[in-house]
Amino acid sequence: MSKPPATASEADPTGLDTEIAMLFPEVDSDVARRLIGSAMHAFAERGYHATTTRHISEGAGLSPAALYVHFKSKEAALYAVSRSGHLGVLDAIRAAADEESTPPDRMRAVVRAFTTWHVRYHTACRVAQYEIAALTEEHYAEIADIRRDTEQFVRREIQAGVDSGDFTVPAVATAARAILSMGIDVARWYQPGRSTDPDLLATQYAELAASMLGVRPGR
Amino acid sequence: MSKPPATASEADPTGLDTEIAMLFPEVDSDVARRLIGSAMHAFAERGYHATTTRHISEGAGLSPAALYVHFKSKEAALYAVSRSGHLGVLDAIRAAADEESTPPDRMRAVVRAFTTWHVRYHTACRVAQYEIAALTEEHYAEIADIRRDTEQFVRREIQAGVDSGDFTVPAVATAARAILSMGIDVARWYQPGRSTDPDLLATQYAELAASMLGVRPGR
Numbered sequence: 001m002s003k004p005p006a007t008a009s010e011a012d013p014t015g016l017d018t019e020i021a022m023l024f025p026e027v028d029s030d031v032a033r034r035l036i037g038s039a040m041h042a043f044a045e046r047g048y049h050a051t052t053t054r055h056i057s058e059g060a061g062l063s064p065a066a067l068y069v070h071f072k073s074k075e076a077a078l079y080a081v082s083r084s085g086h087l088g089v090l091d092a093i094r095a096a097a098d099e100e101s102t103p104p105d106r107m108r109a110v111v112r113a114f115t116t117w118h119v120r121y122h123t124a125c126r127v128a129q130y131e132i133a134a135l136t137e138e139h140y141a142e143i144a145d146i147r148r149d150t151e152q153f154v155r156r157e158i159q160a161g162v163d164s165g166d167f168t169v170p171a172v173a174t175a176a177r178a179i180l181s182m183g184i185d186v187a188r189w190y191q192p193g194r195s196t197d198p199d200l201l202a203t204q205y206a207e208l209a210a211s212m213l214g215v216r217p218g219r
Numbered sequence: 220m221s222k223p224p225a226t227a228s229e230a231d232p233t234g235l236d237t238e239i240a241m242l243f244p245e246v247d248s249d250v251a252r253r254l255i256g257s258a259m260h261a262f263a264e265r266g267y268h269a270t271t272t273r274h275i276s277e278g279a280g281l282s283p284a285a286l287y288v289h290f291k292s293k294e295a296a297l298y299a300v301s302r303s304g305h306l307g308v309l310d311a312i313r314a315a316a317d318e319e320s321t322p323p324d325r326m327r328a329v330v331r332a333f334t335t336w337h338v339r340y341h342t343a344c345r346v347a348q349y350e351i352a353a354l355t356e357e358h359y360a361e362i363a364d365i366r367r368d369t370e371q372f373v374r375r376e377i378q379a380g381v382d383s384g385d386f387t388v389p390a391v392a393t394a395a396r397a398i399l400s401m402g403i404d405v406a407r408w409y410q411p412g413r414s415t416d417p418d419l420l421a422t423q424y425a426e427l428a429a430s431m432l433g434v435r436p437g438r
Contacts, residue, residue: 047266071230077334129407130349133264169430176416177408178401185400188348196393204393211388212431 016041019121023084032070034060037078039067043127048078048134078131079139085128086146089117093153103161104215108206110157111179115202118186125187151176158213168214179209235260238340242303251289253279258286258296262346265298267353297350298358304347305365308336312372322380323434327425329376330398334421337405344406370395377432387433398428 009066012088020027020037038059053074057066071077096113097106118125134141154176161167169175182205189195196204239246239256246252257278261270274291276285290296315332316325337344351362373395380386388394401424408414415423 046268049265049269050267072428169427171423171427174420175427178424178427181401181408182397183406184407185404188403189396189400201393203389205397208390208394208397208431211433212427214430 005163016123019124023088023121023124024080027189029070031060031062031066035062035067036069036080039071039074040081040123040127043078043081044123048074048127048131057212075134075136075139078127079135079143081124082128082132082135082139082143083146085121085124086143086150088121089114090146090150090153092117093150097157101165102219103157103164104210104213104219107157107161107167107213107215108210110154111183111209112204114180114183115186115205116198118183119190119198119201120188122190122192125184129184129187151180154179161213161215164219166215169212173211178212182209233270235342238343242307242340242343243299248289249278250281250285254281254286254289254368255296255299258290258293259300259346261340262297262350263298263342267293267350269345294353294355294358297346298354300343301347301351301354301358301362304340304343305362305369307340309365309369309372311336312369316376321438322376322383322385323429323432323438326376326380326432326434327429328387329373330402330425330428331421333399333402334405334424335417337402337422338409338417341406341409341411344403348403348406370399373399380432382435385434385438388431394432397431401428 011036016037017033020033020199024036025035027036035056039051039056042055042059044158046055051074053067054064056074056077057064067074067077071080093110096109100106100109128143132140135143149189155172158169158172158175159186160165162169195201235256236252238253239259243252243255246255254275258270261274261278265274270293272286273283275293275296276283279285286293287294290299311332312329315328318369319325319328351359354362359402374391376399377386377388377391377394381391405420414420
Protein backbone atom coordinates (compact mmCIF):
# COMPACT_ATOMS: atom_id res chain seq x y z
CA MET A 1 0.00 0.00 0.00
CA SER A 2 1.40 3.38 -0.95
CA LYS A 3 1.06 6.44 1.25
CA PRO A 4 -2.05 8.50 0.57
CA PRO A 5 -1.58 12.17 -0.23
CA ALA A 6 -1.32 14.13 3.00
CA THR A 7 -3.88 16.74 2.03
CA ALA A 8 -6.67 17.33 -0.44
CA SER A 9 -4.58 19.72 -2.45
CA GLU A 10 -2.29 17.00 -3.76
CA ALA A 11 -5.12 14.74 -4.86
CA ASP A 12 -7.26 17.56 -6.17
CA PRO A 13 -5.46 20.85 -6.74
CA THR A 14 -8.71 22.80 -6.76
CA GLY A 15 -10.14 21.18 -3.60
CA LEU A 16 -8.18 23.40 -1.24
CA ASP A 17 -9.21 26.53 -3.10
CA THR A 18 -12.85 25.60 -2.61
CA GLU A 19 -12.23 24.93 1.09
CA ILE A 20 -10.69 28.36 1.48
CA ALA A 21 -13.32 30.25 -0.50
CA MET A 22 -16.04 28.66 1.67
CA LEU A 23 -14.18 29.01 4.96
CA PHE A 24 -13.13 32.63 4.36
CA PRO A 25 -15.97 34.22 2.39
CA GLU A 26 -14.97 37.66 3.68
CA VAL A 27 -11.46 37.42 2.20
CA ASP A 28 -11.80 38.91 -1.27
CA SER A 29 -8.11 39.34 -2.02
CA ASP A 30 -6.67 36.58 -4.19
CA VAL A 31 -3.25 37.03 -2.56
CA ALA A 32 -4.65 36.63 0.96
CA ARG A 33 -6.51 33.47 -0.09
CA ARG A 34 -3.37 32.02 -1.60
CA LEU A 35 -1.49 32.74 1.63
CA ILE A 36 -4.15 31.08 3.78
CA GLY A 37 -4.20 28.08 1.45
CA SER A 38 -0.44 27.79 1.51
CA ALA A 39 -0.38 28.08 5.32
CA MET A 40 -3.10 25.42 5.75
CA HIS A 41 -1.32 23.09 3.37
CA ALA A 42 2.07 23.57 5.07
CA PHE A 43 0.69 23.22 8.62
CA ALA A 44 -1.17 20.02 7.66
CA GLU A 45 1.81 18.62 5.75
CA ARG A 46 4.77 19.32 8.02
CA GLY A 47 3.23 20.70 11.19
CA TYR A 48 3.10 24.24 12.54
CA HIS A 49 6.53 24.31 14.16
CA ALA A 50 8.37 23.05 11.06
CA THR A 51 6.64 25.62 8.83
CA THR A 52 8.40 28.96 8.31
CA THR A 53 6.83 32.20 7.10
CA ARG A 54 9.03 31.77 4.03
CA HIS A 55 7.45 28.35 3.32
CA ILE A 56 4.01 29.95 3.46
CA SER A 57 4.88 32.92 1.25
CA GLU A 58 6.79 30.88 -1.30
CA GLY A 59 4.09 28.19 -1.32
CA ALA A 60 1.71 30.95 -2.39
CA GLY A 61 4.12 31.94 -5.16
CA LEU A 62 5.08 35.16 -3.40
CA SER A 63 8.25 36.77 -2.07
CA PRO A 64 9.54 35.53 1.34
CA ALA A 65 8.08 38.38 3.41
CA ALA A 66 4.68 38.52 1.65
CA LEU A 67 2.93 36.81 4.57
CA TYR A 68 3.32 39.96 6.65
CA VAL A 69 1.23 42.05 4.26
CA HIS A 70 -1.83 40.08 5.38
CA PHE A 71 -0.86 38.41 8.69
CA LYS A 72 1.08 39.78 11.65
CA SER A 73 2.77 36.43 12.16
CA LYS A 74 2.70 32.72 11.38
CA GLU A 75 0.57 32.26 14.48
CA ALA A 76 -1.97 34.76 13.13
CA ALA A 77 -2.46 32.52 10.08
CA LEU A 78 -2.99 29.48 12.33
CA TYR A 79 -5.45 31.48 14.42
CA ALA A 80 -7.39 32.55 11.30
CA VAL A 81 -7.74 28.93 10.16
CA SER A 82 -8.65 27.66 13.66
CA ARG A 83 -11.18 30.40 14.30
CA SER A 84 -12.97 30.08 10.95
CA GLY A 85 -13.06 26.31 11.25
CA HIS A 86 -14.38 26.23 14.79
CA LEU A 87 -16.95 29.00 14.32
CA GLY A 88 -18.05 27.58 10.99
CA VAL A 89 -18.85 24.12 12.29
CA LEU A 90 -20.75 25.51 15.28
CA ASP A 91 -22.87 27.65 12.94
CA ALA A 92 -23.40 24.65 10.66
CA ILE A 93 -24.72 22.33 13.39
CA ARG A 94 -26.94 25.05 14.90
CA ALA A 95 -28.45 25.78 11.48
CA ALA A 96 -28.92 22.05 10.80
CA ALA A 97 -30.73 21.51 14.12
CA ASP A 98 -33.01 24.48 13.46
CA GLU A 99 -34.30 22.80 10.30
CA GLU A 100 -35.83 19.99 12.38
CA SER A 101 -38.18 19.74 15.36
CA THR A 102 -38.04 16.43 17.24
CA PRO A 103 -34.90 15.60 19.27
CA PRO A 104 -34.04 12.50 17.15
CA ASP A 105 -34.35 14.44 13.88
CA ARG A 106 -32.43 17.39 15.29
CA MET A 107 -29.62 15.08 16.44
CA ARG A 108 -29.48 13.30 13.07
CA ALA A 109 -29.23 16.68 11.35
CA VAL A 110 -26.46 17.78 13.73
CA VAL A 111 -24.43 14.62 13.13
CA ARG A 112 -24.92 14.80 9.36
CA ALA A 113 -23.75 18.44 9.31
CA PHE A 114 -20.83 17.77 11.66
CA THR A 115 -19.64 14.77 9.65
CA THR A 116 -20.02 16.55 6.31
CA TRP A 117 -18.04 19.49 7.65
CA HIS A 118 -15.12 17.29 8.67
CA VAL A 119 -15.07 15.63 5.25
CA ARG A 120 -15.34 18.87 3.30
CA TYR A 121 -12.82 20.82 5.39
CA HIS A 122 -10.57 17.99 6.42
CA THR A 123 -7.35 19.94 5.84
CA ALA A 124 -8.54 22.92 7.88
CA CYS A 125 -9.90 20.58 10.56
CA ARG A 126 -6.63 18.69 10.89
CA VAL A 127 -4.81 21.97 11.39
CA ALA A 128 -7.46 23.34 13.76
CA GLN A 129 -7.51 20.15 15.86
CA TYR A 130 -3.91 18.98 15.92
CA GLU A 131 -1.95 22.26 15.92
CA ILE A 132 -4.09 24.09 18.48
CA ALA A 133 -1.37 23.91 21.16
CA ALA A 134 0.73 26.32 19.07
CA LEU A 135 -1.76 29.20 19.52
CA THR A 136 -1.00 32.05 21.93
CA GLU A 137 -2.70 31.85 25.34
CA GLU A 138 -5.24 34.49 24.31
CA HIS A 139 -6.11 32.83 21.00
CA TYR A 140 -6.19 29.40 22.60
CA ALA A 141 -8.68 30.65 25.20
CA GLU A 142 -10.92 32.04 22.46
CA ILE A 143 -10.90 28.75 20.52
CA ALA A 144 -11.45 26.78 23.75
CA ASP A 145 -14.58 28.89 24.36
CA ILE A 146 -15.95 28.02 20.90
CA ARG A 147 -15.19 24.34 21.51
CA ARG A 148 -16.98 24.49 24.84
CA ASP A 149 -20.00 26.13 23.17
CA THR A 150 -20.03 23.33 20.59
CA GLU A 151 -19.87 20.63 23.23
CA GLN A 152 -22.54 22.36 25.34
CA PHE A 153 -24.80 22.63 22.30
CA VAL A 154 -24.57 18.88 21.64
CA ARG A 155 -25.09 18.09 25.33
CA ARG A 156 -28.22 20.25 25.45
CA GLU A 157 -29.59 18.55 22.34
CA ILE A 158 -29.03 15.14 23.94
CA GLN A 159 -30.53 16.26 27.25
CA ALA A 160 -33.62 17.56 25.42
CA GLY A 161 -34.08 14.10 23.90
CA VAL A 162 -33.68 12.44 27.30
CA ASP A 163 -36.23 14.85 28.80
CA SER A 164 -38.72 14.15 26.00
CA GLY A 165 -38.29 10.39 26.41
CA ASP A 166 -36.83 9.97 22.90
CA PHE A 167 -33.33 9.10 24.15
CA THR A 168 -32.48 6.63 26.91
CA VAL A 169 -28.72 7.25 27.17
CA PRO A 170 -27.65 7.67 30.82
CA ALA A 171 -24.24 9.33 30.27
CA VAL A 172 -25.13 12.57 28.46
CA ALA A 173 -21.73 14.29 28.64
CA THR A 174 -19.82 11.19 27.57
CA ALA A 175 -22.25 10.57 24.72
CA ALA A 176 -21.66 14.14 23.50
CA ARG A 177 -17.91 13.46 23.56
CA ALA A 178 -18.31 10.21 21.64
CA ILE A 179 -20.49 11.78 18.96
CA LEU A 180 -18.11 14.70 18.50
CA SER A 181 -15.12 12.32 18.37
CA MET A 182 -16.71 10.24 15.60
CA GLY A 183 -16.97 13.37 13.48
CA ILE A 184 -13.66 15.02 14.40
CA ASP A 185 -11.72 11.83 13.69
CA VAL A 186 -13.12 11.81 10.13
CA ALA A 187 -10.69 14.64 9.37
CA ARG A 188 -7.82 12.31 10.35
CA TRP A 189 -8.76 9.25 8.27
CA TYR A 190 -10.74 10.70 5.37
CA GLN A 191 -9.02 10.37 1.99
CA PRO A 192 -10.71 12.15 -0.91
CA GLY A 193 -11.73 9.67 -3.59
CA ARG A 194 -10.66 6.64 -1.53
CA SER A 195 -13.08 6.69 1.41
CA THR A 196 -16.82 6.05 1.71
CA ASP A 197 -19.09 8.46 -0.17
CA PRO A 198 -19.45 11.53 2.11
CA ASP A 199 -23.27 11.67 1.97
CA LEU A 200 -23.60 7.98 2.78
CA LEU A 201 -21.10 8.33 5.61
CA ALA A 202 -22.96 11.32 7.07
CA THR A 203 -26.29 9.46 6.94
CA GLN A 204 -24.83 6.29 8.46
CA TYR A 205 -23.15 8.29 11.24
CA ALA A 206 -26.46 10.04 11.97
CA GLU A 207 -28.18 6.65 12.39
CA LEU A 208 -25.33 5.24 14.49
CA ALA A 209 -25.51 8.28 16.79
CA ALA A 210 -29.30 7.97 17.09
CA SER A 211 -28.92 4.31 17.97
CA MET A 212 -26.18 5.12 20.50
CA LEU A 213 -28.54 7.54 22.23
CA GLY A 214 -31.23 4.87 22.48
CA VAL A 215 -33.64 6.11 19.80
CA ARG A 216 -36.08 3.33 19.02
CA PRO A 217 -36.46 2.28 15.36
CA GLY A 218 -39.01 4.45 13.59
CA ARG A 219 -38.48 7.48 15.86
CA MET B 220 -8.85 29.04 30.50
CA SER B 221 -5.14 28.33 30.35
CA LYS B 222 -3.57 25.91 27.91
CA PRO B 223 -3.35 22.34 29.17
CA PRO B 224 0.07 20.66 29.13
CA ALA B 225 0.71 19.17 25.70
CA THR B 226 1.75 15.77 27.02
CA ALA B 227 1.59 13.69 30.16
CA SER B 228 5.24 14.27 30.89
CA GLU B 229 4.69 17.92 31.79
CA ALA B 230 1.80 17.23 34.12
CA ASP B 231 3.29 14.06 35.53
CA PRO B 232 7.01 13.61 34.94
CA THR B 233 6.86 9.92 35.78
CA GLY B 234 3.83 9.17 33.58
CA LEU B 235 5.86 9.00 30.40
CA ASP B 236 8.39 6.64 31.96
CA THR B 237 5.59 4.24 32.81
CA GLU B 238 4.22 4.48 29.28
CA ILE B 239 7.62 3.61 27.86
CA ALA B 240 8.36 0.75 30.23
CA MET B 241 5.01 -0.82 29.34
CA LEU B 242 5.21 -0.12 25.60
CA PHE B 243 8.79 -1.31 25.25
CA PRO B 244 9.21 -4.17 27.72
CA GLU B 245 12.04 -5.61 25.61
CA VAL B 246 14.15 -2.45 25.95
CA ASP B 247 16.24 -3.02 29.05
CA SER B 248 18.75 -0.24 28.50
CA ASP B 249 18.01 2.86 30.53
CA VAL B 250 19.65 5.02 27.85
CA ALA B 251 17.48 3.57 25.07
CA ARG B 252 14.35 4.14 27.16
CA ARG B 253 15.32 7.73 27.83
CA LEU B 254 15.85 8.27 24.10
CA ILE B 255 12.46 6.79 23.19
CA GLY B 256 10.81 8.89 25.87
CA SER B 257 12.52 12.04 24.69
CA ALA B 258 11.58 11.29 21.06
CA MET B 259 7.93 10.64 21.95
CA HIS B 260 7.77 13.80 24.00
CA ALA B 261 9.37 15.93 21.26
CA PHE B 262 7.25 14.48 18.45
CA ALA B 263 4.07 15.03 20.44
CA GLU B 264 5.12 18.52 21.52
CA ARG B 265 6.50 20.11 18.37
CA GLY B 266 5.78 17.55 15.64
CA TYR B 267 8.11 15.14 13.85
CA HIS B 268 9.45 17.57 11.25
CA ALA B 269 10.37 20.26 13.77
CA THR B 270 12.20 17.74 15.97
CA THR B 271 15.92 17.24 15.36
CA THR B 272 18.04 14.28 16.45
CA ARG B 273 19.83 16.79 18.69
CA HIS B 274 16.53 17.66 20.42
CA ILE B 275 15.95 13.97 21.11
CA SER B 276 19.44 13.26 22.42
CA GLU B 277 19.62 16.40 24.54
CA GLY B 278 16.09 15.84 25.83
CA ALA B 279 17.38 12.52 27.14
CA GLY B 280 20.31 14.30 28.81
CA LEU B 281 22.80 12.86 26.33
CA SER B 282 25.31 14.22 23.81
CA PRO B 283 23.93 15.42 20.46
CA ALA B 284 24.76 12.26 18.47
CA ALA B 285 23.66 9.76 21.16
CA LEU B 286 20.46 8.91 19.29
CA TYR B 287 22.51 7.03 16.69
CA VAL B 288 23.83 4.55 19.23
CA HIS B 289 20.31 3.08 19.47
CA PHE B 290 18.47 4.28 16.35
CA LYS B 291 19.61 4.52 12.74
CA SER B 292 17.68 7.75 12.29
CA LYS B 293 14.96 10.02 13.65
CA GLU B 294 12.50 8.10 11.50
CA ALA B 295 13.57 4.84 13.16
CA ALA B 296 12.51 6.26 16.53
CA LEU B 297 9.12 7.27 15.09
CA TYR B 298 8.75 3.81 13.59
CA ALA B 299 9.57 2.14 16.93
CA VAL B 300 6.88 4.18 18.71
CA SER B 301 4.31 3.63 15.94
CA ARG B 302 4.95 -0.09 15.68
CA SER B 303 4.81 -0.76 19.44
CA GLY B 304 1.67 1.35 19.80
CA HIS B 305 -0.20 -0.24 16.93
CA LEU B 306 0.80 -3.84 17.72
CA GLY B 307 0.16 -3.31 21.42
CA VAL B 308 -3.41 -2.13 21.03
CA LEU B 309 -4.25 -4.94 18.60
CA ASP B 310 -2.92 -7.50 21.10
CA ALA B 311 -4.83 -5.78 23.90
CA ILE B 312 -8.22 -5.91 22.15
CA ARG B 313 -7.72 -9.51 21.01
CA ALA B 314 -6.85 -10.57 24.55
CA ALA B 315 -9.83 -8.65 25.96
CA ALA B 316 -12.25 -10.30 23.51
CA ASP B 317 -10.89 -13.74 24.35
CA GLU B 318 -11.90 -13.27 27.99
CA GLU B 319 -15.56 -13.16 26.99
CA SER B 320 -17.94 -15.34 25.00
CA THR B 321 -21.09 -13.60 23.74
CA PRO B 322 -20.74 -10.97 20.99
CA PRO B 323 -22.07 -8.12 23.20
CA ASP B 324 -19.68 -8.97 26.03
CA ARG B 325 -16.77 -9.40 23.62
CA MET B 326 -17.49 -6.01 22.05
CA ARG B 327 -17.77 -4.30 25.42
CA ALA B 328 -14.42 -5.81 26.42
CA VAL B 329 -12.85 -4.66 23.14
CA VAL B 330 -14.10 -1.09 23.57
CA ARG B 331 -13.02 -0.97 27.22
CA ALA B 332 -9.52 -2.17 26.30
CA PHE B 333 -9.26 0.14 23.29
CA THR B 334 -10.38 3.19 25.30
CA THR B 335 -8.12 2.38 28.25
CA TRP B 336 -5.17 1.99 25.87
CA HIS B 337 -5.71 5.44 24.36
CA VAL B 338 -5.92 7.02 27.81
CA ARG B 339 -2.88 5.22 29.19
CA TYR B 340 -0.68 5.71 26.12
CA HIS B 341 -2.07 9.00 24.92
CA THR B 342 1.35 10.48 24.12
CA ALA B 343 2.43 7.46 22.08
CA CYS B 344 -0.98 7.32 20.41
CA ARG B 345 -0.87 10.97 19.37
CA VAL B 346 2.52 10.41 17.80
CA ALA B 347 1.47 7.11 16.18
CA GLN B 348 -1.73 8.61 14.74
CA TYR B 349 -0.79 12.13 13.77
CA GLU B 350 2.83 11.76 12.62
CA ILE B 351 2.35 8.58 10.58
CA ALA B 352 2.78 10.39 7.25
CA ALA B 353 6.44 10.97 8.15
CA LEU B 354 7.27 7.25 8.04
CA THR B 355 9.17 5.77 5.07
CA GLU B 356 7.03 4.00 2.44
CA GLU B 357 8.10 0.61 3.78
CA HIS B 358 7.39 1.43 7.42
CA TYR B 359 4.13 3.14 6.51
CA ALA B 360 3.00 0.00 4.67
CA GLU B 361 3.78 -2.16 7.70
CA ILE B 362 1.81 0.12 10.05
CA ALA B 363 -1.04 0.32 7.53
CA ASP B 364 -1.22 -3.50 7.60
CA ILE B 365 -1.53 -3.53 11.40
CA ARG B 366 -4.23 -0.86 11.21
CA ARG B 367 -6.10 -2.91 8.62
CA ASP B 368 -5.86 -5.99 10.87
CA THR B 369 -7.27 -3.94 13.76
CA GLU B 370 -10.15 -2.66 11.69
CA GLN B 371 -10.86 -6.14 10.28
CA PHE B 372 -10.87 -7.58 13.79
CA VAL B 373 -13.50 -5.09 14.96
CA ARG B 374 -15.57 -5.65 11.81
CA ARG B 375 -15.54 -9.41 12.33
CA GLU B 376 -16.61 -8.98 15.94
CA ILE B 377 -19.52 -6.80 14.84
CA GLN B 378 -20.47 -9.19 12.03
CA ALA B 379 -20.48 -12.10 14.50
CA GLY B 380 -22.98 -10.18 16.63
CA VAL B 381 -25.14 -9.43 13.60
CA ASP B 382 -25.05 -13.11 12.61
CA SER B 383 -26.02 -14.22 16.14
CA GLY B 384 -28.89 -11.74 16.24
CA ASP B 385 -27.35 -9.77 19.13
CA PHE B 386 -26.60 -6.68 17.00
CA THR B 387 -28.98 -5.01 14.56
CA VAL B 388 -26.61 -2.45 13.03
CA PRO B 389 -26.87 -2.43 9.22
CA ALA B 390 -23.60 -0.64 8.35
CA VAL B 391 -20.93 -2.95 9.81
CA ALA B 392 -17.85 -1.30 8.27
CA THR B 393 -18.97 2.21 9.19
CA ALA B 394 -19.83 1.11 12.72
CA ALA B 395 -16.31 -0.32 13.09
CA ARG B 396 -14.90 3.04 11.97
CA ALA B 397 -17.08 4.96 14.41
CA ILE B 398 -16.13 2.74 17.35
CA LEU B 399 -12.42 2.98 16.54
CA SER B 400 -12.70 6.77 16.11
CA MET B 401 -14.31 7.20 19.53
CA GLY B 402 -11.29 5.50 21.07
CA ILE B 403 -8.56 7.00 18.92
CA ASP B 404 -9.84 10.53 19.51
CA VAL B 405 -9.47 10.02 23.27
CA ALA B 406 -5.71 10.40 22.75
CA ARG B 407 -6.37 13.89 21.32
CA TRP B 408 -8.63 15.28 24.04
CA TYR B 409 -7.61 13.33 27.14
CA GLN B 410 -5.90 15.43 29.81
CA PRO B 411 -4.46 13.53 32.77
CA GLY B 412 -6.12 14.65 35.96
CA ARG B 413 -8.60 16.94 34.19
CA SER B 414 -10.76 14.49 32.23
CA THR B 415 -13.31 11.86 33.25
CA ASP B 416 -12.00 8.95 35.31
CA PRO B 417 -10.46 6.48 32.80
CA ASP B 418 -12.31 3.40 34.12
CA LEU B 419 -15.65 5.18 34.07
CA LEU B 420 -14.95 6.50 30.57
CA ALA B 421 -14.03 3.01 29.31
CA THR B 422 -17.20 1.49 30.79
CA GLN B 423 -19.42 4.26 29.43
CA TYR B 424 -17.83 3.96 25.98
CA ALA B 425 -18.43 0.19 26.05
CA GLU B 426 -22.14 0.75 26.76
CA LEU B 427 -22.42 3.50 24.14
CA ALA B 428 -20.84 1.18 21.54
CA ALA B 429 -23.17 -1.68 22.50
CA SER B 430 -26.14 0.63 22.16
CA MET B 431 -24.86 1.91 18.81
CA LEU B 432 -24.73 -1.67 17.52
CA GLY B 433 -28.32 -2.25 18.59
CA VAL B 434 -27.77 -4.45 21.65
CA ARG B 435 -31.00 -4.61 23.62
CA PRO B 436 -30.89 -3.70 27.31
CA GLY B 437 -29.93 -6.72 29.41
CA ARG B 438 -27.97 -8.47 26.65
